[in-house]
Amino acid sequence: MSLLIAGSVATDHLMSFAGRFSDSLVVDQLDKISVSFLVDDLEVRRGGVAANICFGLGNLGLRPVLVGAVGEDFADYRAWLERHQVDCDSVHVSETRHTARFVCTNDTSMAQIASFYPGAMSESREMELKPIVDRVGEPDYVLIGPDDPEGMLRHTDECRQRGYRFVADPSQQLAFGDGDLIRQLVEGADMLFSNEYEASLITQKTGWSAEEVLDRVGTWVITLGAQGVRVEAKGRETIRVAAVPDVVPVEPTGVGDAFRAGFLAALAWGLDHERAAQLGCLLAVHVVEKVGTQEYTLSRAAFLERCTRAYGPEATADIEPHLRTLHP
DSSP states (O other), X not given: OOEEEESOOEEEEEEEOSSXXXXXXXXXXXXGOOOOOOOSEEEEXXXXXXXXXXXXXXXXXXOOEEXXXXXXXXXXXXXXXXXXXXXXXXXXXXXXOOOEEEEEEEOTTSOEEEEEEOGGGGGGGGXXXXXXXXXXXXXXXXXXXXXXXXXHHHHHHHHHHHTOOEEEOOGGGGTTOOHHHHHHHHTTOSEEEEEHXXXXXXXXXXXXXXXXXXXXXXXXXXXXXXXXEEEEETXXXXXXXXXXXXXXXXXXXXXXXXXXXXXXXXXXXXXXXXXXXXXXXXXXHHHXXXXXXXXXXXXXXXXXXXXXXXXXXXXXXXXXXXXXXSBO
């Protein structure tokens, strides 16, 4: 299966605040907000939505194609991704800008305050998908994740024009995007990913009801944090999958990206949506239990054991024949 993963490639600067942001916010004064939080630590890690998803897919044994724009400082990062089975031959390298940077602070309740410097990511609007397809073959899916908005629109339009099945994953861009942008990114997607809060943003900003969103996409996958995931499709019974139990959360950045990697890997293997959601949840816990989005190592034996404990032997029997991790 050919998977093109378009979106951000970034360096993450992750910090932890030993308190709760909500204790320092005055609701009726938010229009005058000016706060500073003393953080305990700083971790600098590899990140970016597209790179994180590709890393997860590579760890499961697939060879995804990374579609994104980076700076000349990408050389070490490229080598890392290529060692984890990611095709980086179509990455655009800017001659003038640095690779994008994500700066995020988490509190003890796993709430986040973050900012994002796009840098070279702004040049993704210069990229066309067809030359990549000519090189790797017709894609089974093109995931269009958060990126330069003009780049996201270009990739989405090209998918519609050329008939490529695409997955809409606007996530972080929903916060600033207006209804017109969001409608263009969602319309005609074979699949839409969001978390529960983002689902509310989609309906609020587009003016569409949840039913009207489903009229425009094939499947809507909504992650629910500790409550698991819900998969909805027009005219089909809703699928609900519980989260993996006995998780010790450390840092949430990149958890959604790992979920998407697991979900897409299961589709690539020909599994159904229930198994896809289960595999997504299983991969996601490996991220939340580490600091950093690409710091986990998958052991085949431990992964399958955890699958059995979480979802039963039938799920393990369906997943095991396809699983190709880098470690036994």
